[in-house]
Amino acid sequence: MCLAIPARVIELTGGDGARVDFGGVRREISLALVDDVSVGDYVIVHVGYALSRLDAEEAERTLALFAEAGIDVVGTGADGAVP
Amino acid sequence: MKYVDEFRDGALARKLAAAIRAEVAPDRRYAFMEFCGGHTHAISRYGVTDLLPPNVRMIHGPGCPVCVLPIGRIDMAIRLGLESGATIVSYGDCLRVPASGGLSLLKAKARGADIRMIYSAADALALAQKLPSRQVVFFAIGFETTTPPTALVIRQAQALGLGNFSVLCNHVLTPSAIISILESPDVRELGTVPLDGFIGPAHVSTVIGSRPYAFFAEEYRKPVVIAGFEPLDVMQAVRMLVRQVNQRRAEVENEFTRAVTEDGNLKAQALVAEVFELRRSFEWRGLGHVPYSALKIRRAFADFDAEVRFGLDYVAVADNKACECGAILRGVRKPTDCRIFGTVCTPENPMGSCMVSSEGACAAHYNFGRFRDVPVVAA
Numbered sequence: 041m042c043l044a045i046p047a048r049v050i051e052l053t054g055g056d057g058a059r060v061d062f063g064g065v066r067r068e069i070s071l072a073l074v075d076d077v078s079v080g081d082y083v084i085v086h087v088g089y090a091l092s093r094l095d096a097e098e099a100e101r102t103l104a105l106f107a108e109a110g111i112d113v114v115g116t117g118a119d120g121a122v123p
Numbered sequence: 124m125k126y127v128d129e130f131r132d133g134a135l136a137r138k139l140a141a142a143i144r145a146e147v148a149p150d151r152r153y154a155f156m157e158f159c160g161g162h163t164h165a166i167s168r169y170g171v172t173d174l175l176p177p178n179v180r181m182i183h184g185p186g187c188p189v190c191v192l193p194i195g196r197i198d199m200a201i202r203l204g205l206e207s208g209a210t211i212v213s214y215g216d217c218l219r220v221p222a223s224g225g226l227s228l229l230k231a232k233a234r235g236a237d238i239r240m241i242y243s244a245a246d247a248l249a250l251a252q253k254l255p256s257r258q259v260v261f262f263a264i265g266f267e268t269t270t271p272p273t274a275l276v277i278r279q280a281q282a283l284g285l286g287n288f289s290v291l292c293n294h295v296l297t298p299s300a301i302i303s304i305l306e307s308p309d310v311r312e313l314g315t316v317p318l319d320g321f322i323g324p325a326h327v328s329t330v331i332g333s334r335p336y337a338f339f340a341e342e343y344r345k346p347v348v349i350a351g352f353e354p355l356d357v358m359q360a361v362r363m364l365v366r367q368v369n370q371r372r373a374e375v376e377n378e379f380t381r382a383v384t385e386d387g388n389l390k391a392q393a394l395v396a397e398v399f400e401l402r403r404s405f406e407w408r409g410l411g412h413v414p415y416s417a418l419k420i421r422r423a424f425a426d427f428d429a430e431v432r433f434g435l436d437y438v439a440v441a442d443n444k445a446c447e448c449g450a451i452l453r454g455v456r457k458p459t460d461c462r463i464f465g466t467v468c469t470p471e472n473p474m475g476s477c478m479v480s481s482e483g484a485c486a487a488h489y490n491f492g493r494f495r496d497v498p499v500v501a502a
């Protein structure tokens with residue numbers, strides 16, 4: 041039911057409308073449920089409506105947490121030593 | 124693609140898997156329910172289960188909107204389409220769900236009903252404007268993500284004074300379904316569904332925020348981690364849940380901070396509150412009647428309520444006897460426990476709702492996981 045991937049806003053088409061790009065697939069969606077979205081922003085779209093905007097800084101932070109996984113493994117080790 | 128590729132990175136996935144392996148207590152079993160069908164799909168598609176240690180088990184929850192819709196609700200739309208001649212529009216997956224008498228909305232179309240597929244609520248409204256001489260009924264389903272668009276078009280229809288548009292509302296609420304699972308005998312008394320925590324839905328949480336889950340953490344002592352839909356998001360969430368269990372914490376944590384805030388989407392929430400109110404009770408497939416678990420259209424918008432306009436009544440109908448969807452939605456059974464899984468029941472010819480949408484547990488297992496459990500026999 042939902043294309044669960046983020047879309048990049050490429051054009052504001054007037055009213056609440058916008059054209060977005062889902063990694064190559066372009067669609068008309070509605071921005072009626074979100075405020076202050078501009079061209080270049082990434083949004084989460086569900087059944088043709090943007091539900092929220094993606095926060096670039098938070099995304100970086102989450103990726104940094106993933107990257108820590110490698111370090112943790114070394115830290116805890118198989119012998120169960122606590123870092 | 125930004126926000127996608129980096130959250131699907133295979134090398135990082137293996138690192139996260141190693142981190143999870145290092146953190147689980149070898150003598151303990153962990154069982155986590157992913158509530159949302161989008162997570163079920165991601166877990167099956169990317170083989171996340173194969174990356175997890177054997178003592179971490181993922182249980183599918185009742186978060187696929189098409190799956191939880193009971194037969195009786197689809198029958199209402201089919202009857203309306205066949206008997207009153209109204210045009211029924213809905214999202215694609217809804218049209219294929221098996222209903223009474225061997226019918227589905229699609230099969231009703233073959234019998235002459237005017238049934239059409241739409242991509243968004245706006246399409247439903249636009250169709251009503253295009254066909255002023257026909258009654259257009261939007262068969263609206265879904266959790267908190269699809270409800271705000273439905274609210275929006277009802278309000279627009281009122282503003283436009285459209286006399287030929289109405290909504291058959293089946294919108295349901297995530298927190299009520301989680302409570303129903305936690306209160307079920309399987310979890311509370313029988314222990315047939317061990318549950319150590321939940322992966323909180325991604326899109327639903329963008330709308331309702333992380334706050335509504337605090338109740339589960341406090342009242343039921345179950346950790347909740349809200350996660351995005353990419354495989355690394357799910358793995359990180361599992362890692363956070365394992366950590367909470369190990370440290371005997373039960374908190375709401377948010378892995379999906381790039382899209383989910385504590386408050387959620389206030390604009391969408393206000394719109395939903397304006398147009399909808401709670402139903403006293405609603406029947407779910409698998410969960411039965413769940414109090415205050417669904418929405419109905421407020422009186423102020425009664426002109427756009429198909430149940431009022433056409434005097435529709437809900438008649439409960441038992442599921443197909445062979446189908447285990449009900450038990451699967453409660454987390455009690457797995458798709459492969461069903462005798463007709465993959466033989467009689469396939470995505471091309473679904474017997475139950477869980478085989479219809481790609482978010483359904485049976486369809487996800489059929490499409491991505493069904494060969495994993497098949498033993499390899501030497502010729």
Ligand code: SF4
Nearest residue numbers: 446447461468475485
């Ligand atoms: S395989 Fe088909 S019949 Fe069996 S539980 Fe799944 S959807 Fe129902």
